[in-house]
Amino acid sequence: MKALENSIIKDISLAPDGRLKIDWVKAHMPVLNRIREQFEREQPFKGLKVAISLHLEAKTAYLAKVVQAGGAEVTITGSNPLSTQDDVCAALVEDGVTVYAKHNPDPAEYKELMVKTLETRPDLIIDDGGDLVSILHSERPDLLEQVRGGAEETTTGILRLKAMEKEGKLQFPMVAVNDAFCKYLFDNRYGTGQSVWDGINRTTNLVVAGKTVVVVGYGWCGKGVAMRAKGLGANVVVTEIDAIKGVEAYMDGFRVMPMTEAARIGDFFVTVTGNRDCIREEHFKVMKDGAILSNAGHFDVEVNIPELAAAAVSKRTVRKNIEEYELADGRKIYLLAEGRLVNLAAGDGHPAEIMDMTFALQAMAIKYVNDNYEKIGNNVLNVPYEIDEQVARYKLQSLDITIDRLTEEQKAYLDSWTEH
Known part of the structure; x- marks a missing residue:
């Protein structure tokens, strides 16, 4: 063959x-x-x-x-x-x-x-x-x-x-x-939203309800992740660099703040930006003991892993797809799936x-x-x-669903600028 x-x-x-x-x-x-x-x-x-x-x-x-x-x-x-x-x-x-x-x-x-x-x-x-x-x-x-x-x-x-x-x-x-x-309306929003939480939940086996989830980036993928986190009972925070998306996240009912503030209160972090170094050394310094980091962007650069490793005094695998980084002051930060796509590296997509x-x-x-x-x-x-x-x-x-079609009169009306 x-x-x-x-x-x-x-x-x-x-x-x-x-x-x-x-x-x-x-x-x-x-x-x-x-x-x-x-x-x-x-x-x-x-x-x-x-x-x-x-x-x-x-x-x-x-x-x-x-x-x-x-x-x-x-x-x-x-x-x-x-x-x-x-x-x-x-x-x-x-x-x-x-x-x-x-x-x-x-x-x-x-x-x-x-x-x-x-x-x-x-x-x-x-x-x-x-x-x-x-x-x-x-x-x-x-x-x-x-x-x-x-x-x-x-x-x-x-x-x-x-x-x-x-x-x-x-x-x-x-x-x-x-x-x-x-x-983007379906894959990025509903697909990413569901599969990210499938990956996080099966990997950590921890409750989401009542926790603070920080969604980094509010594009269509970020919208889906935030929506599903809200459905699981989380308190959702969004970080953004785009003012329009920031307003959108606010009007969708989420708290919006810079990462320097969100890093202090987050229990779960999900990066979905397509950019690098969204979570980095300055943020690791102020995170809670037990903070869980995950990425749903394509490349493993959204969490700055070299800076996390440099800040840690020890590193070990504590569960499949979970690495524990212990910092000098005893705080522990957990990274899922090596910072790669959590929905695919730790799930089925x-x-x-x-x-x-x-x-x-x-x-x-x-x-x-x-x-x-x-x-x-x-x-x-x-x-x-x-x-x-x-x-x-x-x-x-x-799905055995039908929708309406325009009548010829409706088409003519929409194409006309003189008779309205």
């Missing part, structure tokens, strides 16, 4: 467990199932190679299988060392997908697995955090020529892409899936029904790029509204 010969995974014998996981999510992803049927008929990727870098768990695996059903030769790697599930990797290999991924590789191996994915010379890319695109442009420009374009999953990745675009460095079009309505819409957008976005790459330029593009709206309609249909 070609995929098995080429792949680098932990253990092919784990495949049966991975297949059960993939079958479970497939049963709860009706939008992606519908797109798979379309792809099987139309074969939009016939003869093409698609490289994917996403959190490699069951829902991602099913996206890979949908793209494969469209005729593509698919190669996949993980976008975070701790979120890769080895049994899911094995099941994908058995299904003919080439996989370069293992759970928790060292940094050098993690990078090498990404490079191997790119060395398959893909025509299309699905990226998460911008690593594949960054490596292509900075380290392996020899592999750029064949790439037609791709799609990006996250806020962090889009920031990197827009920086490349601004400098005139981006060599192919990339669709900003994260900025689509059916992504977003619910299947949520990722159904996001991955439907990914699949349709790379089809759009493939159909139009010669004329759309080397830019960061929004998901066309028609694709966004179609995914929403498929979702409503799967």
